[in-house]
Amino acid sequence: MVAVEARLREIASVEPHALATVEAGGKRLRPLLVLVAGLGSNAHVALSRAAAAVELIHSATLVPDSGLAAAPRRRARQPVFAPAGPPAATATGDLLFSSAFAELARNGVLAQLRALSDASAALARGELMQRADAWRADVTLERYLQRCELKTARLFAAACELGALVGGGPPLGPFGRAVGLAFQLLDDVLDITGPAERTGKRRGTDLLDGTVTLPLILARQSSAELSALDLRTITAPADADRICDAIEATGAGERARRRALDLVATAKRELPPQCPPLQRQALELMADGLVDRFA
Amino acid sequence: MVAVEARLREIASVEPHALATVEAGGKRLRPLLVLVAGLGSNAHVALSRAAAAVELIHSATLVPDSGLAAAPRRRARQPVFAPAGPPAATATGDLLFSSAFAELARNGVLAQLRALSDASAALARGELMQRADAWRADVTLERYLQRCELKTARLFAAACELGALVGGGPPLGPFGRAVGLAFQLLDDVLDITGPAERTGKRRGTDLLDGTVTLPLILARQSSAELSALDLRTITAPADADRICDAIEATGAGERARRRALDLVATAKRELPPQCPPLQRQALELMADGLVDRFA
Numbered sequence: 001m002v003a004v005e006a007r008l009r010e011i012a013s014v015e016p017h018a019l020a021t022v023e024a025g026g027k028r029l030r031p032l033l034v035l036v037a038g039l040g041s042n043a044h045v046a047l048s049r050a051a052a053a054v055e056l057i058h059s060a061t062l063v064p065d066s067g068l069a070a071a072p073r074r075r076a077r078q079p080v081f082a083p084a085g086p087p088a089a090t091a092t093g094d095l096l097f098s099s100a101f102a103e104l105a106r107n108g109v110l111a112q113l114r115a116l117s118d119a120s121a122a123l124a125r126g127e128l129m130q131r132a133d134a135w136r137a138d139v140t141l142e143r144y145l146q147r148c149e150l151k152t153a154r155l156f157a158a159a160c161e162l163g164a165l166v167g168g169g170p171p172l173g174p175f176g177r178a179v180g181l182a183f184q185l186l187d188d189v190l191d192i193t194g195p196a197e198r199t200g201k202r203r204g205t206d207l208l209d210g211t212v213t214l215p216l217i218l219a220r221q222s223s224a225e226l227s228a229l230d231l232r233t234i235t236a237p238a239d240a241d242r243i244c245d246a247i248e249a250t251g252a253g254e255r256a257r258r259r260a261l262d263l264v265a266t267a268k269r270e271l272p273p274q275c276p277p278l279q280r281q282a283l284e285l286m287a288d289g290l291v292d293r294f295a
Numbered sequence: 296m297v298a299v300e301a302r303l304r305e306i307a308s309v310e311p312h313a314l315a316t317v318e319a320g321g322k323r324l325r326p327l328l329v330l331v332a333g334l335g336s337n338a339h340v341a342l343s344r345a346a347a348a349v350e351l352i353h354s355a356t357l358v359p360d361s362g363l364a365a366a367p368r369r370r371a372r373q374p375v376f377a378p379a380g381p382p383a384a385t386a387t388g389d390l391l392f393s394s395a396f397a398e399l400a401r402n403g404v405l406a407q408l409r410a411l412s413d414a415s416a417a418l419a420r421g422e423l424m425q426r427a428d429a430w431r432a433d434v435t436l437e438r439y440l441q442r443c444e445l446k447t448a449r450l451f452a453a454a455c456e457l458g459a460l461v462g463g464g465p466p467l468g469p470f471g472r473a474v475g476l477a478f479q480l481l482d483d484v485l486d487i488t489g490p491a492e493r494t495g496k497r498r499g500t501d502l503l504d505g506t507v508t509l510p511l512i513l514a515r516q517s518s519a520e521l522s523a524l525d526l527r528t529i530t531a532p533a534d535a536d537r538i539c540d541a542i543e544a545t546g547a548g549e550r551a552r553r554r555a556l557d558l559v560a561t562a563k564r565e566l567p568p569q570c571p572p573l574q575r576q577a578l579e580l581m582a583d584g585l586v587d588r589f590a
Contacts (some may be wrong), residue, residue: 014420017423063385089385090385090421093389094355094418094419097392097393098412098415098416098419101415102412102413102416108405110400110403110408117394118397125310127385128312128383147473208355285352
């Protein structure tokens with residue numbers, strides 16, 4: 001991971017916004033999955049490239065959230081002028097996206113580029129789906145799961161596929177997919193249950209954003225109040241806190257969490273029998289690590 | 296081009312914003328260059344894919360300008376709510392970018408993917424450079440030319456390289472690069488000289504955006520008024536019109552235009568001797584077509 005981190009910074013260093021986005025960091029779960037999925041291989045450089053490429057795709061989608069905190073302030077000083085060219089966030093995203101493909105292309109294996117481009121197209125469709133469904137409290141469970149599949153599971157699957165492709169091991173895509181779904185579900189549960197000191201972000205951020213997730217979908221099945229809720233009425237953090245409490249009171253947070261734990265168990269079952277014991281253990285540890293965030 | 300157009304719509308049809316962006320269209324110069332650079336080849340499907348991929352990269356950078364005209368209005372109805380997830384423009388750009396690589400990966404040739412990822416990374420760096428230089432009247436000629444190289448010439452070069460790679464003909468990258476530079480320079484001249492009825496956009500749009508281009512850079516060398524100009528004072532279209540007139544009065548528009556014409560001549564000289572006569576003629580016609588826009 002030290003080599004991957006250094007490579008990420010090197011790639012992003014051509015441009016300050018890109019570097020800020022990459023340095024804003026995160027848990028680096030996806031590149032770690034690439035490395036563990038390629039465990040036992042001596043192709044360290046190729047694995048690092050694949051790991052960096054996956055994280056660059058992930059970073060590209062985070063640009064508007066974290067990477068450009070300084071940009072609005074700078075723009076605020078020139079309120080009467082239209083910004084020059086496309087927004088910096090869009091261009092930074094474009095740069096990180098392109099850099100991901102340029103980096104992976106250096107491995108010289110088409111199947112790897114196919115896996116990455118399919119996953120990144122799915123991710124973008126998932127983002128757009130989330131936006132299209134914003135403020136719609138009646139999002140169905142099926143549609144929510146499809147969004148998680150596109151937005152999160154496919155890149156996790158690609159991370160594991162890439163590691164296996166580079167390392168020459170058995171296919172690990174299905175494991176990655178289930179781990180990715182579990183990760184997204186738990187992340188959505190944590191947004192409702194908090195506590196903020198553990199998660200690092202305010203409870204109900206998704207609700208304030210108009211994003212409907214599993215706990216609310218399940219809670220609406222048993223609560224008349226939540227079933228009639230208009231998300232547009234949630235404007236203050238205190239409103240969001242109150243709705244989070246109402247969702248938790250129905251037991252929906254716990255039900256959503258159990259669903260995520262089932263997916264972790266599914267992920268472990270998806271590990272192919274020919275997976276070497278050491279690698280199996282490492283992958284199982286990673287899957288369990290997701291749950292520990294919640295425990 | 297009919298097949299390319301159909302393929303572009305098919306790829307973008309998975310998502311309404313992406314489709315709107317692709318349908319907003321344009322001159323389709325880049326895919327046309329791919330096809331002409333591959334002239335004589337029977338690999339029609341592979342050429343169409345390469346042409347579509349290049350146009351998808353170009354489209355991705357246009358999203359904020361043209362593709363999402365409806366979005367701000369929709370958001371305006373919910374002024375107190377934060378948007379859900381990343382801005383639709385960013386996600387649409389991500390989708391078009393990913394789709395470009397997914398489409399080109401179907402050709403199964405690594406060199407093609409390398410050419411596209413290098414060009415798209417350059418393009419994103421060029422966009423960011425334009426933004427970094429916004430409102431800076433003292434941008435040097437060298438820096439301006441470097442921005443044009445990154446923002447425009449590299450994708451034109453890649454279009455020609457891809458056509459030649461698919462078609463098996465002689466390398467055409469240097470021709471594409473010079474054509475791309477000429478195109479950007481002429482586009483920048485047209486922004487100053489208009490007339491708006493011919494160009495389809497208001498004179499001085501770049502000035503109002505804070506983007507300094509070749510005519511102003513040249514005009515500042517001979518005009519004390521323009522040399523002291525603070526771009527932030529140009530707030531109304533009438534201001535922009537007046538500055539455009541002042542730039543034209545120095546002869547800088549004509550000097551910039553001559554520089555672009557020299558690049559068209561350079562492009563033709565860059566055509567390799569082994570280029571078949573029919574293809575040479577078609578490529579020269581395309582290069583001249585750029586100039587005709589201006590005549």
